Amino acid sequence: MPIRITLFGAAGDVTGSAYLLETSHSRILVDFGLFQRGHDKEERNILPEGLDPANLDAVVVTHAHLDHTGRLPLLARNGYEGPIHATQATVELAGLILRDSAFVQEQDVKRSNKKRARSGKPPLETIYNVTDVEDVLGMMTAVEYKRFVEVTSDIRVKFFDAGHILGSASLQMQIQDGGRTKTIVFSGDIGPNDVPIMRNPELQESADLVFMESTYGDRNHRPLQDTEIEFEEIVRNAVKAGEKILLPVFAVGRTQLMLYLLAEMFCDGTVKEFPIYVDSPMAIEATKIYSSHINQFDAEFQQLRRCRPVLEAMKSFTPTPTAQDSMALNEQQGPCLIMAGSGMCSGGRILHHLRHNLGRPQAHVVIVGFQSYGSLGRMLVDGAEKVKMFGEEITVRAQIHTLGGFSAHAGQSGLMEWLEPLAQCKPRIVLTHGEDRGRNALAALVQQHYGITPEKPLMGDVIEL
Numbered sequence: 001m002p003i004r005i006t007l008f009g010a011a012g013d014v015t016g017s018a019y020l021l022e023t024s025h026s027r028i029l030v031d032f033g034l035f036q037r038g039h040d041k042e043e044r045n046i047l048p049e050g051l052d053p054a055n056l057d058a059v060v061v062t063h064a065h066l067d068h069t070g071r072l073p074l075l076a077r078n079g080y081e082g083p084i085h086a087t088q089a090t091v092e093l094a095g096l097i098l099r100d101s102a103f104v105q106e107q108d109v110k111r112s113n114k115k116r117a118r119s120g121k122p123p124l125e126t127i128y129n130v131t132d133v134e135d136v137l138g139m140m141t142a143v144e145y146k147r148f149v150e151v152t153s154d155i156r157v158k159f160f161d162a163g164h165i166l167g168s169a170s171l172q173m174q175i176q177d178g179g180r181t182k183t184i185v186f187s188g189d190i191g192p193n194d195v196p197i198m199r200n201p202e203l204q205e206s207a208d209l210v211f212m213e214s215t216y217g218d219r220n221h222r223p224l225q226d227t228e229i230e231f232e233e234i235v236r237n238a239v240k241a242g243e244k245i246l247l248p249v250f251a252v253g254r255t256q257l258m259l260y261l262l263a264e265m266f267c268d269g270t271v272k273e274f275p276i277y278v279d280s281p282m283a284i285e286a287t288k289i290y291s292s293h294i295n296q297f298d299a300e301f302q303q304l305r306r307c308r309p310v311l312e313a314m315k316s317f318t319p320t321p322t323a324q325d326s327m328a329l330n331e332q333q334g335p336c337l338i339m340a341g342s343g344m345c346s347g348g349r350i351l352h353h354l355r356h357n358l359g360r361p362q363a364h365v366v367i368v369g370f371q372s373y374g375s376l377g378r379m380l381v382d383g384a385e386k387v388k389m390f391g392e393e394i395t396v397r398a399q400i401h402t403l404g405g406f407s408a409h410a411g412q413s414g415l416m417e418w419l420e421p422l423a424q425c426k427p428r429i430v431l432t433h434g435e436d437r438g439r440n441a442l443a444a445l446v447q448q449h450y451g452i453t454p455e456k457p458l459m460g461d462v463i464e465l
């Protein structure tokens, strides 16, 4: 029987990553992420037909982001008993992300059910609960980078640093197939080169088949250095004016990068130290996890460690874990910077800070992450003059800055650099984790450079090797 890989997500889309790999001896799943976009995402966040958790032999996870781990608790709920292989940092971050996912679902369903009860509709249920999450976390076993793990009798996997978030990996999978060994590479999400803290993505050299992400296959990001300079200028001006800066952030990755950049400014003396608040329980926890794995940061960081002040400055932010702490920030006088979720301003504590400050022309809002269409963050980026929050209309007078260079994904040229050594042995290339725009452009470039025509499967398609 050929090796079969069925795509259960991230096919022509950037969320819901999931691959079922079947050989004549084993069945394993690579990632099992939540769909986070589209009006029908609720209907898609189920156990797909053709996937029986009780029949799986192993699960391998590339990194902790919800769009790669968010459906794992469904396995626990439906008879899977383990194991789930991931790096130590991924295990820890997944704990944070999945517990939050169960909590957010419960809150959302409670709210919807109140409305449904009033109109006589039956109540909705969450797709999983905290017990499922704890069960799935109990199945996770930590693996090390660059060391083979035997996941079944005929499959072994090696994890390579993908440079995307802490613990992220690209996978090299070796499969014993008759007398031959076949190699399949799963890129996971590939990080950009030369960003602070994160190591550059590690390269692999040979494969028969490569599954590769194509999120930014059609463009390059603005150079990071330009973005850093712009950020520094905004901070310097706001501090001089004694003003507030609001930074909507994603808890994992972006918060830690921004803390690092601020610490660097303090140490270089380009900006005088001023109060920084991390107003998100999840970001506070994620920062603790990052701090306990600094041996995995890049060489530049290792060098800076010797310069104690940066490390000290990175720790000098004030956590505001409780809602009361958070509310007290409204009364804060003088310059300060508040980081809070959600990253797209679609919920969370950042909403309260925006409500208090959007109407003030002196306040600054700095957007440093991707904003999907329809989110409040996107409206601010697009220059909305008025926005609706908590049932009231607020006129936007604050200064909105959009900084585009902080992506955790490689741009087009970074993706091509990652592929370069692999392409030499002319593997089959399958482009996933990208919308048509990204993956069509990358496919054309790969064809032009290497004479390989990448495949662009859709949801439910099967690749045979």
Ligand SMILES: [Zn+2]
Pocket: 063, 065, 164, 189
């Ligand atoms: Zn990711």
